[in-house]
Amino acid sequence: MSAAAAIPFHDLGAQYRAHRAEIDAAVARVLAGGEYVLGAEGRAFEAEYAAHAGARFAVGVASGMAALELGLLALGVGAGDEVAIPALTAVPTAMAVLSVGATPRLVDVALETCLMDPKALEHEIGPRTRAVIPVHLYGQCADMDAIGAIAARHGLAVLEDCAQAHGARDRDRPAGTLGAAGAVSFYPTKNLGAYGDAGAIVTDDAALAERCARLRNYGNRGGFDFVEPGRNERLDDLHAAVLRVKLRHLDAWNERRRANAARYREALAASAVALPALRAEAHHVYHQFVVRCERRDALREHLAAAGVPSLVHYPLALHDVEALRGRAVFREPPQRAAEAARTILSLPIYPELPADHQARVVEAVRRFR
Numbered sequence: 001m002s003a004a005a006a007i008p009f010h011d012l013g014a015q016y017r018a019h020r021a022e023i024d025a026a027v028a029r030v031l032a033g034g035e036y037v038l039g040a041e042g043r044a045f046e047a048e049y050a051a052h053a054g055a056r057f058a059v060g061v062a063s064g065m066a067a068l069e070l071g072l073l074a075l076g077v078g079a080g081d082e083v084a085i086p087a088l089t090a091v092p093t094a095m096a097v098l099s100v101g102a103t104p105r106l107v108d109v110a111l112e113t114c115l116m117d118p119k120a121l122e123h124e125i126g127p128r129t130r131a132v133i134p135v136h137l138y139g140q141c142a143d144m145d146a147i148g149a150i151a152a153r154h155g156l157a158v159l160e161d162c163a164q165a166h167g168a169r170d171r172d173r174p175a176g177t178l179g180a181a182g183a184v185s186f187y188p189t190k191n192l193g194a195y196g197d198a199g200a201i202v203t204d205d206a207a208l209a210e211r212c213a214r215l216r217n218y219g220n221r222g223g224f225d226f227v228e229p230g231r232n233e234r235l236d237d238l239h240a241a242v243l244r245v246k247l248r249h250l251d252a253w254n255e256r257r258r259a260n261a262a263r264y265r266e267a268l269a270a271s272a273v274a275l276p277a278l279r280a281e282a283h284h285v286y287h288q289f290v291v292r293c294e295r296r297d298a299l300r301e302h303l304a305a306a307g308v309p310s311l312v313h314y315p316l317a318l319h320d321v322e323a324l325r326g327r328a329v330f331r332e333p334p335q336r337a338a339e340a341a342r343t344i345l346s347l348p349i350y351p352e353l354p355a356d357h358q359a360r361v362v363e364a365v366r367r368f369r
Contacts, residue, residue: 064185
C-alpha cells in the first residue's frame with residue numbers, strides 16, 4: 001500500500017469531534033469566568049477525579065512527572081536516597097527521581113507482563129532505598145500485594161505510577177489507592193487526556209494531600225503564607241474543565257479499549273506474535289496493546305509497508321538510556337527488561353479505532369512470516 005493509505009496510530013481528533021459541543025462549552029465557561037489557575041474548575045475536577053479513582057483526595061498538578069516529583073517530596077524523599085523503579089518504563093519515572101535529588105535503583109521486570117518483578121525488587125533493596133515506584137505499565141496493575149508486603153518489611157514508601165492506568169484495578173482495588181499515593185498523567189494520549197500536559201496525585205492521606213497542594217504552589221499555605229520551598233506545578237482550569245468532560249466518558253472508552261484488545265487476542269492467537277500476558281488479579285485498561293516478537297524490527301517494517309503504524313514502548317531499558325548512565329544503579333543488570341525492549345511492539349488500540357482499521361492491522365500481522 002502507498003504511504004498515503006497509512007492509518008493513524010492515534011486519532012486524538014476523533015475524540016474531540018465526538019464530544020465537541022461538551023468540550024467547547026467547558027472551555028467557553030472558563031474563558032468567560034476569568035478564573036484560570038487554582039479556581040473552581042480545578043477544585044471540581046479534583047473532587048470528581050478522586051471519587052472516580054476511589055481515593056479521598058486528588059491534587060491537580062501540571063504533569064505526570066510533576067505528580068511523581070511532588071509525591072516523592074511529600075513523602076520525604078531527597079538527596080542521598082534511592083528509589084526503586086522498574087527498569088522498563090517511560091524515562092520520566094526516572095527523571096522524577098533524579099529531580100528530587102535521589103538515585104533511581106533499577107528493578108528488573110517479568111518478561112511476560114513487563115511489570116516490576118517483586119523478587120527482583122527484594123534483591124535490589126539496599127540501605128539507602130527509601131521508596132518504591134511500581135509502574136502500572138500499559139494499563140495493567142503491578143503485583144501490589146507482593147510489592148506492598150516487601151515495602152512494608154523494609155520500611156519503604158510506595159508511590160504508584162498510574163500514568164497509563166486510569167481506571168485499572170488490582171483485585172477490584174483502584175490503581176493509585178494501593179500505596180501511600182498514586183501519580184497520574186493526563187498527557188493527551190493517555191486513557192484520560194488533556195490538551196497538553198496535566199496530572200494529579202491521588203491519596204487517602206489528608207496530610208499528604210495537603211502537603212502536595214502546598215508544594216505545587218511554591219510552598220504556599222494560603223494568601224502570602226509560604227511555609228516551605230515549593231514549585232510551580234499547578235493544574236490550570238482550562239485543562240481541568242476539559243478533563244471534567246472527558247472523565248464522564250472514561251469508563252466507556254476503557255471498555256472500548258478492552259473490546260479492541262479482545263478482538264486482537266482472538267484474531268492473533270495463532271500469529272507470529274506473543275500476546276500480552278494478563279495477571280489474573282488485574283483489570284487491564286489497555287493504554288497500549290503490546291505484543292512481543294523475536295523479529296520485531298522486521299515486523300515493524302512489514303507493517304509499515306502495509307500502511308499499518310506501530311510504536312515501541314520502550315526501545316531501551318533504563319540502564320541503556322544515555323542520560324541515566326552513571327545516574328541509575330542496580331545490583332544485577334536488568335536482563336529481562338533489555339530483552340523486552342528488544343522484542344516489544346505496540347499496535348493501535350485507541351477507543352475510536354475503526355473496525356476496518358483494526359482489521360487491516362490484524363491482516364498485516366497475520367501475513368508476517
